[in-house]
Amino acid sequence: MIASLVQLAYVVGTVLFVLSLAWMSDPKSARRGVTAGVAGMALAILATWIQPTVVNHLWIIVPIALGVAVGVPLSRVPITAVPQRTALSHAFGGLAAGLVGTAKYYLWVGEGPENLTKFRVGAIVLEVILGFLTFTGSLMAAGKLQGLRWIPQRPVTYPLQNATNLVLLAFAAVLGVLLVLSPTAPLAAWAFPVIIALALAFGVLLIIPIGGADMPTVISILNSYAGLSAVAMGFVLDNKLLITAGALDGSSGLILSIIMCKAMNRSFTNVLFGAFGQVQAAATTGEAKAYKEETIEGAAQAMEQASLVVIVPGYGMAVAQAQHKIRELAGELKKRGVAVKFAIHPVAGRMPGHMNVLLAEADVPYTDLVEMDDVNSDMPQCDVCLVVGANDVVNPAARHDKSTPIYGMPIIDADKAKMVFAIKRGKAPGFAGIDNELYFQDKTFMLFGDAKNVIGDLVKQFTGGGMH
Amino acid sequence: MSAMRATEGTSETEARALVPGTSARADEHGTAPLDYWSMLFVFVLATFIGLGVIRRVSRLLHTPLMSLTNAISAIAVVGAILVAGGDYPLAIRVLGAIALFASVTNIVSGFLITDRMLKMFKDPRQGAKK
Numbered sequence: 001m002i003a004s005l006v007q008l009a010y011v012v013g014t015v016l017f018v019l020s021l022a023w024m025s026d027p028k029s030a031r032r033g034v035t036a037g038v039a040g041m042a043l044a045i046l047a048t049w050i051q052p053t054v055v056n057h058l059w060i061i062v063p064i065a066l067g068v069a070v071g072v073p074l075s076r077v078p079i080t081a082v083p084q085r086t087a088l089s090h091a092f093g094g095l096a097a098g099l100v101g102t103a104k105y106y107l108w109v110g111e112g113p114e115n116l117t118k119f120r121v122g123a124i125v126l127e128v129i130l131g132f133l134t135f136t137g138s139l140m141a142a143g144k145l146q147g148l149r150w151i152p153q154r155p156v157t158y159p160l161q162n163a164t165n166l167v168l169l170a171f172a173a174v175l176g177v178l179l180v181l182s183p184t185a186p187l188a189a190w191a192f193p194v195i196i197a198l199a200l201a202f203g204v205l206l207i208i209p210i211g212g213a214d215m216p217t218v219i220s221i222l223n224s225y226a227g228l229s230a231v232a233m234g235f236v237l238d239n240k241l242l243i244t245a246g247a248l249d250g251s252s253g254l255i256l257s258i259i260m261c262k263a264m265n266r267s268f269t270n271v272l273f274g275a276f277g278q279v280q281a282a283a284t285t286g287e288a289k290a291y292k293e294e295t296i297e298g299a300a301q302a303m304e305q306a307s308l309v310v311i312v313p314g315y316g317m318a319v320a321q322a323q324h325k326i327r328e329l330a331g332e333l334k335k336r337g338v339a340v341k342f343a344i345h346p347v348a349g350r351m352p353g354h355m356n357v358l359l360a361e362a363d364v365p366y367t368d369l370v371e372m373d374d375v376n377s378d379m380p381q382c383d384v385c386l387v388v389g390a391n392d393v394v395n396p397a398a399r400h401d402k403s404t405p406i407y408g409m410p411i412i413d414a415d416k417a418k419m420v421f422a423i424k425r426g427k428a429p430g431f432a433g434i435d436n437e438l439y440f441q442d443k444t445f446m447l448f449g450d451a452k453n454v455i456g457d458l459v460k461q462f463t464g465g466g467m468h
Numbered sequence: 469m470s471a472m473r474a475t476e477g478t479s480e481t482e483a484r485a486l487v488p489g490t491s492a493r494a495d496e497h498g499t500a501p502l503d504y505w506s507m508l509f510v511f512v513l514a515t516f517i518g519l520g521v522i523r524r525v526s527r528l529l530h531t532p533l534m535s536l537t538n539a540i541s542a543i544a545v546v547g548a549i550l551v552a553g554g555d556y557p558l559a560i561r562v563l564g565a566i567a568l569f570a571s572v573t574n575i576v577s578g579f580l581i582t583d584r585m586l587k588m589f590k591d592p593r594q595g596a597k598k
Contacts, residue, residue: 017540017543018517018521020536020540021518021521021522021525021533021536021537021540022521022524024525024526024529024532024533024536025521025524025525025526026526027526027528027529027586027589027591028591030526030529030532030586030589031583031586031587033536034536034579034582034583034586037536037539037540037579037582038579040540041539041540041542041543041545041575041579044543044545044546045545045546045549048545048546048549048550049549049553051550053550053553053554053555054549054550054553054554055553055554055555056552056553056554056555056561057553059552059553059561059564059565060549060552060553060568062565063548063552063565063566063568063569063572064568064569064572066569066572067568067569067570067571067572067573067575067576068572068576070569070573070577071572071573071574071575071576071577071578071580072576072577072580074573074576074577074581075576075577075578075579075580075581075584076580076581076584077581079585079588082531082535082581082585085535085577085581086531086534086535086538089535089538089542089573089574089577089578090538092542092570092571092573092574093538093541093542093544093570093571093574095566095567095570096542096544096545096547096548096566096567096568096570096571096574097544097547097567099548099563099564099566099567099570100544100547100548100551100563100564100567102563103551103556103560103563103564103567104547104551106559106560107551107556107557107560110557119504219534220534223534223537223538226538226541227537227541229544230541230543230544231511233544233547234507234511235504235507235511236547237546237547237550238503238507239546239547240507240510241543241546242543242544242546242547243507243510243511243514244510244514245540245541245543246541246543246544247510247511247514247515247517247518248514248517248518248521248522248537248540248541249518249537249538249540249541250515250518251514251515251516251518251519251522252518252522252533252534252537253534253537254519255519255522255523256522256530256533256534259527259530344527346527351530351531351534352530352531352533352534353527353528353529353530353531353532353533353534354531356527356528356529356530356531356589357531357532357585357588360528360585360588360589360590361585361588363588363590365590365591365592366528366589366590366591367591367592369528371527
């Protein structure tokens with residue numbers, strides 16, 4: 001009886017999870033999606049909890065209470081910290097999968113070796129490898145995103161890096177196969193912990209050569225791994241709800257990674273195994289060219305006279321927390337009859353959709369946020385393009401310069417606008433270490449300074465009575 | 469359709485494997501063979517459903533999407549509850565409890581922050597449209 005109820009609850013849970021994601025197709029229905037997700041999860045938890053084998057209720061209540069105590073503050077982080085929170089939760093997801101896999105393995109070794117079928121052991125090995133590599137990999141990613149001092153920000157590369165990583169992974173795979181073939185053989189006693197250790201190490205090594213610009217892809221891939229480790233857990237526990245929910249997460253991560261890779265014209269393997277850092281040395285050899293600067297007054301005047309202003313935000317906007325000032329600027333321009341659009345490149349920022357969330361937080365209506373492909377056809381009609389802390393995503397070199405690491409990456413055609421203002425903190429090259437051709441065009445003028453201050457000054461031009 | 473059929477067809481096997489802490493009672497039932505194939509079916513079909521559904525998610529919402537799927541993939545909570553709450557040796561339960569803590573953290577923070585972000589997406593024409 002209970003067993004059927006449990007299964008029924010799991011089926012309903014699956015339906016709710018699928019609906020939850022389906023409702024994310026539109027901002028208007030998206031919040032309903034969260035409700036469906038919460039309902040599905042609550043149902044799954046209750047259905048599992050009432051099973052007769054669950055007897056130690058205190059052992060469930062205490063971790064849940066602790067999880068709530070940590071989870072609530074984690075959900076209140078500033079929006080700028082969302083990428084690292086996301087990475088951290090991938091880490092937690094991986095950890096949970098890895099630990100459950102480990103627990104099940106030792107439980108069966110101790111109490112029921114007959115349960116260790118080849119299929120199950122294979123699934124456990126997969127679960128543990130995916131889980132633990134996601135754990136350390138995501139922790140590293142979170143640390144990089146948070147800018148922790150003891151985690152190197154720049155890609156770390158060394159000779160034979162990929163070979164080392166592959167050998168480690170292959171070793172873990174070989175041990176895994178041995179375990180599958182003879183789960184209880186004497187070698188199993190040390191093989192299992194060694195697999196865990198290798199997975200933990202592999203996660204770290206996988207992430208250290210990856211730079212900030214590749215973070216959106218890496219976060220997506222880790223998202224996928226976290227989902228797949230839940231699938232593997234479903235295989236181990238013979239639980240189809242775990243399999244479906246994990247598969248939904250896995251496919252979501254997969255699609256996001258594909259979108260991110262396409263938006264950078266790179267392949268998975270290239271992101272994971274071809275660190276940006278290697279090209280850096282070659283790319284920074286260019287001679288220092290001269291920037292043309294523009295005054296705040298001049299820039300404000302040009303924008304006021306424009307009929308279409310396109311703002312291209314990048315990670316620099318997030319760093320400078322300039323999104324609120326940008327919304328004010330857009331508001332002032334709109335008051336004066338200027339059309340304002342925001343051009344969002346898929347990989348702008350440090351995670352998929354990063355810019356959209358920041359601007360939405362600043363009350364920019366989402367109807368003003370335009371995707372790269374849609375905005376590019378408007379760029380020739382754009383009178384003023386304002387680039388705020390974006391660099392590589394507007395670098396025309398991506399179209400023709402085969403020597404740059406960003407060659408072939410689709411870009412926002414800022415260079416086709418009639419006039420470009422670029423806000424830049426300093427005169428150093430951008431994250432990928434490449435000079436931006438856009439900045440040296442005849443029609444490009446630089447506004448040097450912190451993005452928030454520069455835009456604040458622009459806003460003052462409109463509100464402070466300096467102009468009419 | 470075929471997903472449903474697969475689920476029904478194996479519910480018995482699944483229930484048997486789920487209910488007991490498996491090992492002790494497996495003998496009473498005879499060792500139930502795991503239905504790998506139906507699990508694989510479910511996985512493949514769920515992946516395709518996932519791909520179809522996620523492809524339609526608005527690009528505006530990719531960040532909330534990721535935190536939502538984060539929360540959903542914390543379904544690992546199911547495994548964690550079974551391990552932490554079962555009548556198992558202490559060390560096993562400790563592993564389960566840590567996993568449970570990690571999953572619940574993800575569930576709580578994932579859903580809350582998704583909702584918080586979604587609240588921010590405003591459509592100025594909403595009133596006019598509906």
